[in-house]
Amino acid sequence: MAGSGRRQRVAVAGASGLIGSHVVELATAAGHEVVPLSRNHGVDLTRPQGLSDRLSGVDAIIDVTRPATMDEGAATDFFTTVAVNLGRAARQAGVPRTVVLSIVGIEQGQDFPWYRVTLAHERAVREHAPGVRVLRATQFHEFPGQVLQRSGDGDTARIMDMPTQPVASAEVAAVLLEMATADEGGDRQIAGPSPEQLVDLVTRWCELRGDDVQVLPVPATPQVGAGSALPGPDVERRGPDWWTWAQASGRP
Template identity: 35%
Template sequence: MRIFVAGGRGQVGVPLADLLRSQGHEVVVGSRADGVDVLTGAGLGAALAGVEVVVDVLNTTETEAGAATAFFRGTTERLLAAEQSAGVRHHVLLSIVGADRALANGYYAGKVAGEDAVRGGDVPFSIVRATQFVEFVPTLADWLTVDGAVLAARTLLQPVPLADVVDLLARTATGRPSGTTTDLAGPQAVPLDELLRRALADDPREVRTVQGQSLGAESTDALVPLGEHLTGSRRG
């Protein structure tokens, strides 16, 4: 199977491309370094020639809602249009569990805009929503650091190892389009302040518990699965 990985040089794309190749698939890496710019469409049509499945793991550093939405919606719509022209049969999107319950977070609002574009498109799709990666927890601490202290609420997180996310993306890409969303989470929900205290045990920063919610969450359980979901097989 010929599979295009949009964002194939990133944190998720590299191990995903490696796993798919190890399974015998032909992987086309979509990145500027490979002559493909999904933002402008440069090189995209040629890269999708003969491709059966597109997996979108594109990412941005934008955190303001307008900019993040423009990125995720714009790249998704450009991909879908090119996929239609190329005859791609399956679009797989990586998103975030609870993103639609944390729209005060501009990045999450952008991810939801990307999901909406996929659902509104004409290419058969599957959406994989994962909780925050275990490997991403230290970055969360950096985001929440103010004047040398980490300010975190009791918002629940259920981190999942990146390797479990990659496994599910590969299974989804090589299966039939579901037309639905699959949620993936780690084995245990933990309050964010507690999670960060564990992660920063050897870090001089103090983790201070604050009232309300963190990361734009609407409620304490907004960023964990609220219904049927898959649980990762690895512990972080």
């Protein structure tokens, strides 16, 4: 789905994060005016003051916010608060549409806390924001490195044994921008081209970087271990496979 072709004013909530920074770069290169919304840009989305003024004249909001914590309760509170504040401010400012990032297979993975958190975010945005369009994506190519960073303990890392089909974060950002700047459209789903095992990806990432880390598989939750994170046959596939991306990105 292509954008409308006209220059638009796009607000990016979470502009300094992994996906948000890609969106800002792509939108700027395409000639759009970007309104960044993040703490790094002096905006605290958990506080409503001044948000509607910042959204004046905005054509679309792209919500790729992420909390600083993985704790389920605190993360859910963050997402709900941000969704309410952004949604109310958007309506006050007359913003016609909101695009929010979510996860492929989210309803089927509700035995995993982060999927419960993200579904709560998606539902809160649908309830409070104007003109909602949801992009559900599989895990990003950066996911194995992120998991390793969180799970490493000296020279060992305990990694959840789960299937995944990671997608390039730049592709996710491109689709978000397409959805935000298109006059018409609905929800979409995207995935990378190839199914993988997370344990294998973390092991290969360590080898590629020369990290002397023993990767130890641990059981995933039943739904995630059974493949709830994998895309269905009708989900759009985009971008390079994980190994192609890793060879270009992973060497020190």
